[in-house]
Amino acid sequence: MALLRACLLGLATASMLLLAACVNKEPQERAAFIQLLQSRMNSASLVPLAGLSEPEKEAVGGYADAYEVITDFQQAMAKAAAPMRDVLAVETLRSVGEIVERRARFEAARKTLAENAARLQDARARADQARAALALPPDLAPVYDGVYDEAVSAPAADLMEAASKLDAVARDALGVADFVAAHAGDILLADGQARVATPTLQQELNLRLQGLNAQSDGLERARAAVSQAAGPARDAP
Template identity: 30%
Template sequence: MEMKMAWLQSRTWKRVFFTLFLTGMVWQLAGCDNDKEPEQRKAFIQFLQTRILPSEKLSVPTLTAQEKESFGKYADDYAILSDYSSEMTTAFSGNDQAMRQMRSVTSAKDMVEKRDTIEKSRKEVGNIESKRADTMKSVEDRYSKLKQPDDLKAVFDQAYQKTVVRPNALLTQTLSLTDAILGQALDIGNYLNSLGNKVQYTGAMAQFTDQKQLDLFNEKLSAMREKQQELLTVARQLAGMQ
């Protein structure tokens, strides 16, 4: 009995010692990481100041394995910027695809006959906007929870404004204008369709026998062209940031 108790006590002490050993290792590793923090922070700040802030591009580069290692825990902070950048690129691509489908609508008659295509494109833009809003909410939540030293925070906040806030504003504006244009095209198509044989189509134009109907058509068309011009202005801004 005494031998058995001695064996149990010996085994228990071994477990305690092993647990303490592992705990010590964890604290040592944590201590080593903390020792590297100033160096990691300095490397991350330099990266933001030389690679992100001076760049005219909206998108941000993917970190190399070496960069991730040199930034330590701050690589997770950078992921806030890079994750949004990736989602933004996908969103702009999806919006471009929706507008490419509209290029087949080249006449008043097309607005009548291709209303399904227009409606489909508009739904796709709506889905993109919904995903953009969800993505931005997630990014803002992650950003609000950051706890950074003051010197890093000052630089990171600038990078966040440049690579998240500004692109998000442009993307929101782009999607809003695209949705408006598609909605106006759909409205024109429905209007022309409601007139039936009271309107005739010659080439890209529509001919009316009633002046009031013509005036309303021109009013709708003019409003759509104004939105198209606004979208073109935004597109030019984006073109300089690709």
């Protein structure tokens, strides 16, 4: 009888362990994930989106993968934005002389912008594909999509627009540099300023410079978008 009671006790213990192993934690993990997303939404900015701490990872369980879809995109976006920050420095102009001197750098800037805009588009496509593959419950999906829109869709669109604006500035600056080069005999650069031989040439040059200056507001918006996407600038070693 003692042996039978021991066997029954062992069977009961094994059954309890099996039951504990089969407990569905998804509702608790989903609730924790919704709460975490809502707390992130209440922060000042979702770019960059704070990573998950170890306790948060444990609390949200399998939903950590859905969170990483967003953070992985933001890491890729930051890598694409960093070279654009260097372009901003090139496009900070004070004189016609600087425009002429930086002609080669404007050509390099346009190449940099095209390459990193393509990288950003690829990262956005991967994130959108991963988002589409997520099977989120009805109560979670709208909360997640709200964070996704602000942390992926909106900053991606803003950075693409910034890249386009920076490219337009570089294109117009090249136009000024080429115009000066084409009329080198009639345009003298002294202390960075242009001295033009004829009123007609002066008017043509002024029109090009006015077009470049007209982009100053857009350039500042691009600066803000790039700075946000790239994150804090790192000091040079």
